Amino acid sequence: MSGFLGSTVGKKYLMGITGLIWAGFVLVHMAGNLLIFVSNDAYNAYGHAITSGNIVYVAEVILVLALIAHVSLAINLTVNNREAKAQKYAVAAKGKKRVTLASRTMAIQGSLILVFIILHLITFKYGTVYTTNVHGTEMRDLAKLMVEVFAQPGYVVWYVICLILLGFHLKHGVGSSFQSLGLMEGTYRETWRKLSIAYGIIVALGFIAQPLYIFFGR
Numbered sequence: 001m002s003g004f005l006g007s008t009v010g011k012k013y014l015m016g017i018t019g020l021i022w023a024g025f026v027l028v029h030m031a032g033n034l035l036i037f038v039s040n041d042a043y044n045a046y047g048h049a050i051t052s053g054n055i056v057y058v059a060e061v062i063l064v065l066a067l068i069a070h071v072s073l074a075i076n077l078t079v080n081n082r083e084a085k086a087q088k089y090a091v092a093a094k095g096k097k098r099v100t101l102a103s104r105t106m107a108i109q110g111s112l113i114l115v116f117i118i119l120h121l122i123t124f125k126y127g128t129v130y131t132t133n134v135h136g137t138e139m140r141d142l143a144k145l146m147v148e149v150f151a152q153p154g155y156v157v158w159y160v161i162c163l164i165l166l167g168f169h170l171k172h173g174v175g176s177s178f179q180s181l182g183l184m185e186g187t188y189r190e191t192w193r194k195l196s197i198a199y200g201i202i203v204a205l206g207f208i209a210q211p212l213y214i215f216f217g218r
């Protein structure tokens with residue numbers, strides 16, 4: 001790749017955009033899943049509604065392409081970064097740069113989240129197909145599968161760990177994307193930074209609530 005998209009800045013820009021596509025998806029996914037707190041029927045009817053039209057295929061293609069681009073760029077930038085760091089600097093860098101545990105471990109978090117996504121699809125999307133009837137319409141009973149899965153402590157612990165990691169990844173990732181898009185400049189810098197922290201916390205807690213509610217509350 002040459003030109004802007006082949007440069008480090010261009011790659012970071014693309015990583016930001018593809019990351020934000022996924023960040024948008026997880027927020028919608030988390031919000032939709034909250035319907036499990038209303039009733040099994042509400043949750044199943046929602047799942048049925050969004051998977052009945054063709055729009056779901058468009059969304060899936062966009063998500064798969066964005067994930068492939070995001071992961072390949074992450075590998076590329078991490079390798080380049082390691083090579084650059086292997087060479088000693090003539091002059092030590094000056095100035096403050098926020099280096100947190102969340103920012104230093106982005107590649108490890110990302111790898112675990114990728115494993116999580118693959119296993120998660122096997123568990124749910126390609127998992128046991130139970131069916132139910134809601135107001136006369138036959139549909140998949142994903143709520144039953146969810147209750148079955150989260151009755152197992154191992155799944156609950158694995159989900160909670162991965163979702164905490166996702167929260168940190170989103171917190172740092174959304175912030176970095178804003179930076180790549182040039183939003184972290186000037187007076188609104190702090191606002192965008194706080195927004196990315198809030199985003200990570202809201203998505204992680206919203207998701208974590210589901211396995212905990214099913215395991216302890218039902």
Ligand code: HEM
Nearest residue numbers: 026029047051056060117120124125142166207208210211
């Ligand atoms: C408590 C946490 C979560 C629960 C209970 C949950 C539940 C589900 C269920 C039941 C499905 C199947 C939907 C269907 O086939 O119609 C699904 C699909 C999916 N989930 Fe999750 N999910 C959770 C967290 C996540 C997270 C954190 C991610 C991403 C990082 C994610 C990514 C996906 C993807 C990509 C699909 C496939 C969507 C599609 O093919 O249209 N999920 N999830």
